[in-house]
Amino acid sequence: MQNKDIIETSNLSKIYRLRNAGEVKAVDEVNLKVQEGQFLTILGPSGSGKTTLLNLLGGLDRPTTGEVRIDGLELSKLTERELVKVRRQMVGFVFQAFNLIPTLTAIENVEAALAPTVANRSKRLERSSYLLEWVGLGKRMHHLPAELSAGEQQRIAIARAFANEPKIILLDEPTGNLDTVTGREIMEMCHRASKEHGQTVVAVTHARYVREFTDRLLYMRDGKLYTQIPEEET
Amino acid sequence: MRPYMYATREIRRRKYRTAGNVAGFVIAIAALITLVTAARGWEACTAAPMKAIGTDIILIYSAPVAPSQGGCYIANHLFAYPFNQTSIAQIAAVPNVERAVPILMHRMSAVVFTGIDPSETETNAVLPTAVVEGRYLNPDDGYVVLVDREYSQQHNLTVGSKVRYFENFEVVGIVDVGATDLIKSHIYANLPVAQEAVPSCNEAEVNVALIRVSDPRNVDATSEALTSELPSATTITSSNMATTASGVINIGEATAWNISIVLAVVAILFTIKSQLGAVAERTREIGILKAIGWSSSDVVNQIVIESALQGAIGGILGCVLGFGFAWYVLYTMGGEVGGALSLVAIDPVILAIGFGVAVIGGIAAGLYPSWKAARLTPAEALRTI
Numbered sequence: 001m002q003n004k005d006i007i008e009t010s011n012l013s014k015i016y017r018l019r020n021a022g023e024v025k026a027v028d029e030v031n032l033k034v035q036e037g038q039f040l041t042i043l044g045p046s047g048s049g050k051t052t053l054l055n056l057l058g059g060l061d062r063p064t065t066g067e068v069r070i071d072g073l074e075l076s077k078l079t080e081r082e083l084v085k086v087r088r089q090m091v092g093f094v095f096q097a098f099n100l101i102p103t104l105t106a107i108e109n110v111e112a113a114l115a116p117t118v119a120n121r122s123k124r125l126e127r128s129s130y131l132l133e134w135v136g137l138g139k140r141m142h143h144l145p146a147e148l149s150a151g152e153q154q155r156i157a158i159a160r161a162f163a164n165e166p167k168i169i170l171l172d173e174p175t176g177n178l179d180t181v182t183g184r185e186i187m188e189m190c191h192r193a194s195k196e197h198g199q200t201v202v203a204v205t206h207a208r209y210v211r212e213f214t215d216r217l218l219y220m221r222d223g224k225l226y227t228q229i230p231e232e233e234t
Numbered sequence: 235m236r237p238y239m240y241a242t243r244e245i246r247r248r249k250y251r252t253a254g255n256v257a258g259f260v261i262a263i264a265a266l267i268t269l270v271t272a273a274r275g276w277e278a279c280t281a282a283p284m285k286a287i288g289t290d291i292i293l294i295y296s297a298p299v300a301p302s303q304g305g306c307y308i309a310n311h312l313f314a315y316p317f318n319q320t321s322i323a324q325i326a327a328v329p330n331v332e333r334a335v336p337i338l339m340h341r342m343s344a345v346v347f348t349g350i351d352p353s354e355t356e357t358n359a360v361l362p363t364a365v366v367e368g369r370y371l372n373p374d375d376g377y378v379v380l381v382d383r384e385y386s387q388q389h390n391l392t393v394g395s396k397v398r399y400f401e402n403f404e405v406v407g408i409v410d411v412g413a414t415d416l417i418k419s420h421i422y423a424n425l426p427v428a429q430e431a432v433p434s435c436n437e438a439e440v441n442v443a444l445i446r447v448s449d450p451r452n453v454d455a456t457s458e459a460l461t462s463e464l465p466s467a468t469t470i471t472s473s474n475m476a477t478t479a480s481g482v483i484n485i486g487e488a489t490a491w492n493i494s495i496v497l498a499v500v501a502i503l504f505t506i507k508s509q510l511g512a513v514a515e516r517t518r519e520i521g522i523l524k525a526i527g528w529s530s531s532d533v534v535n536q537i538v539i540e541s542a543l544q545g546a547i548g549g550i551l552g553c554v555l556g557f558g559f560a561w562y563v564l565y566t567m568g569g570e571v572g573g574a575l576s577l578v579a580i581d582p583v584i585l586a587i588g589f590g591v592a593v594i595g596g597i598a599a600g601l602y603p604s605w606k607a608a609r610l611t612p613a614e615a616l617r618t619i
Binding site: 055060061062080084087089117 | 236239240243244246247518519521522523524525526527528529530532611612613614616
């Protein structure tokens, strides 16, 4: 039986109006459907609009035109308060630059994602330490990001993304700042987690080895999405 | 990791910025406490002599004068309109006047010479209790005088010394009239002798009368009755003087409050600018927090809590510093009345107001930067470097 579409976009566009450079179409009329539990990878060069698409899918930005549906919710029709709920409960982000809060320890960075949803601090810490054990940082949870390697920082970011058990995990160049070995480890971890918990993953990257972990591959260039991968990318 | 905890981390992380913001509040609050307490100390020092005079005393000058001109400095002017024996009798006849004591005041080369009736030992320009050396005057004394202690020290006068005021006088006593006496003079002589010695004074003429009323509650009515009885004279009650002085005092306290408010506003503006810088520096972090599910109000709370904590720290330190400064100011103020510290305690309400102003100022300083940060979408915030 085919899974339902958890992500659906129709004619999704994001246009940036720049003062001196006119309009830039970062995302151009994208129509996309992602099934629940699917691991989708979008390849594409830098500046192709992958991050902007991911931001639109995760409710971090609002589209200029078109629609994004997450589990049946039309994001552009949601109020800011409702959009916050989507970001809290339905979507987990992993960024290329890790995007950890430098003043917070590993466990506090994970806890920060649980703060808006779990009122009890001991429960938050319990869940955070479980997640850090899970990503292999059980012994480093009280270290600041600056005291950890790039791979370890990305593991914290993954633990944080999975903290609220979201239905969708969005990976924005998750291996971009990592060497190939560490990048593979990170991708394996995301792949394993998504399969264990039935989460849907959308990863955007220009790292070719990522396709080893993916169920479906798309290609993005100049804001448009293609099913055909160009030869130079294969 | 709640907004409060994150705010405390940010305060510890940005030590120099925090120190700058806190210092602004410390200066403002310390100034508020010091200035207001100093103004109150000044008020107490000024009011103390008036309280000591008593509410049952009226001073009546023989001529029209403004109260602000002061008693002894208008002494010569009063000679143009002297009181004679009839005038004193008129004053004594006014209802509620218990005692009307005639006094002659004369001033020459900054020295005030006063003639008193030594038989008046309860209501007078100088009383026997003021004698610190030698003796008080007797009604049958001739050319002998009492001199003020300060004046005696300035001119090396002791009991037995000679002093000249138109005539030669022998010093028989040193008096310490202090600041609490209504008529402060340098030299006190027997009234008939003074009338004889001062060339412009005719026999039995005086220019001031010190009046004690039988019922202090009727002092204002008595003063009005005296004014209608002697229209060219000027009556001054201790409450008149207190009102005049307290008007000046109120201006002092109002000025202290105004200066403090200006300082507090400057501290708030400084903190707003500093917080705007802090928010700009961590726009990306704000984007991260919003991306992981923090709401705009969580972001606002975090920045406002941070700013309020800085205000609170500034308030506490400002209160401690202000308390110290205020104590020192009171300690060194008002020597003549025994020091303002014996009259005024540092008001805990002022400390509470100071602390409250700092916290509210901190909150106010955090509102605009937090609003500016919160209105960014997570994607916009994450795009910043």
